[in-house]
Amino acid sequence: MTSVVDSHVLPSGGGAAPALALSGASKHFGAVTALDDISLEVHHGEVLALLGDNGAGKSTLIKCLSGVHRLDSGSIAMDGVSVAIHTPADAQARGIETVYQDLALFDNLRPTDNFYAGRELAGPAWVPRSLRLLKRKRMTESTREVLARLQVELPDFHATVGLMSGGQRQAVAVSRAAAFASKVVILDEPTAALGVRESRRVLDLILRLRNENRAVIVVSHAMDHVMEVADRAVVLRRGRKVGELIPSAETYTEIVSLIVGGGE
Numbered sequence: 697m698t699s700v701v702d703s704h705v706l707p708s709g710g711g712a713a714p715a716l717a718l719s720g721a722s723k724h725f726g727a728v729t730a731l732d733d734i735s736l737e738v739h740h741g742e743v744l745a746l747l748g749d750n751g752a753g754k755s756t757l758i759k760c761l762s763g764v765h766r767l768d769s770g771s772i773a774m775d776g777v778s779v780a781i782h783t784p785a786d787a788q789a790r791g792i793e794t795v796y797q798d799l800a801l802f803d804n805l806r807p808t809d810n811f812y813a814g815r816e817l818a819g820p821a822w823v824p825r826s827l828r829l830l831k832r833k834r835m836t837e838s839t840r841e842v843l844a845r846l847q848v849e850l851p852d853f854h855a856t857v858g859l860m861s862g863g864q865r866q867a868v869a870v871s872r873a874a875a876f877a878s879k880v881v882i883l884d885e886p887t888a889a890l891g892v893r894e895s896r897r898v899l900d901l902i903l904r905l906r907n908e909n910r911a912v913i914v915v916s917h918a919m920d921h922v923m924e925v926a927d928r929a930v931v932l933r934r935g936r937k938v939g940e941l942i943p944s945a946e947t948y949t950e951i952v953s954l955i956v957g958g959g960e
């Protein structure tokens with residue numbers, strides 16, 4: 697039987713309300729309890745790692761925060777104010793952007809079109825061509841601006857993302873989230889399947905987001921990456937929160953043992 701050990705529960709930092717707080721969240725899929733009474737928070741300028749073995753409930757949790765799934769019970773607050781997030785549009789309107797585990801990029805589109813897919817500035821066909829071209833120019837400029845700010849270098853800015861490497865695609869996806877997330881960026885396994893150099897780029901992006909005072913939630917199985925970028929770690933096991941720790945050399949073994957359920 698796993699439970700939240702008191703010494704793992706850390707006081708919430710600072711006086712400011714968390715950028716995002718989840719309280720008493722539960723989610724079932726038929727007979728499966730994917731989330732069981734989970735509470736957690738992430739502050740502005742903080743990277744929270746969400747850890748746990750396969751099937752622990754990590755993706756479900758972030759999908760609930762992103763409006764893909766609806767919580768069965770529990771509540772979400774942003775900056776201390778209770779919010780209803782029932783659809784992805786609700787989450788986006790509140791400044792939450794998510795990079796899902798399967799990335800969800802359009803391979804046949806260029807970075808700019810991926811950035812603005814579903815929120816094109818160009819407008820419908822009846823908008824005069826000259827105006828559409830102008831807006832398209834603005835979309836391209838602002839995509840370039842975000843990529844430059846996050847120091848993402850693409851060999852060919854106009855290539856479709858299907859032709860890019862895993863790391864470049866990941867960088868486009870994270871930058872897109874960063875471009876539109878005024879408050880919270882959620883990344884599900886952002887460095888999975890990436891090489892050392894490409895992982896490095898994504899980790900640097902995460903640290904830049906934190907420096908820009910965004911709240912970041914990162915799901916990862918890569919412990920070395922977690923140790924490097926996370927300010928705090930929440931561990932899930934079979935849908936329950938089993939620990940909350942500050943990643944460090946001292947807590948490393950404890951975190952791993954919480955993930956795999958050591959001592960059960």
Ligand SMILES: Nc1ncnc2c1ncn2[C@@H]1O[C@H](COP(=O)(O)OP(=O)(O)OP(=O)(O)O)[C@@H](O)[C@H]1O
Nearest residue numbers: 725728729730748749750751752753754755756757
């Ligand atoms: N849409 C769904 N319908 C039914 N069951 C689901 C659905 N999504 C997730 N589950 C179940 O909920 C549990 C948690 O799954 P989830 O994807 O959240 O795990 P995870 O921690 O992200 O795992 P991984 O590390 O493998 O990505 C699993 O038992 C899974 O089978």
Ligand SMILES: [Mg+2]
Nearest residue numbers: 754755756797
């Ligand atoms: Mg997952």
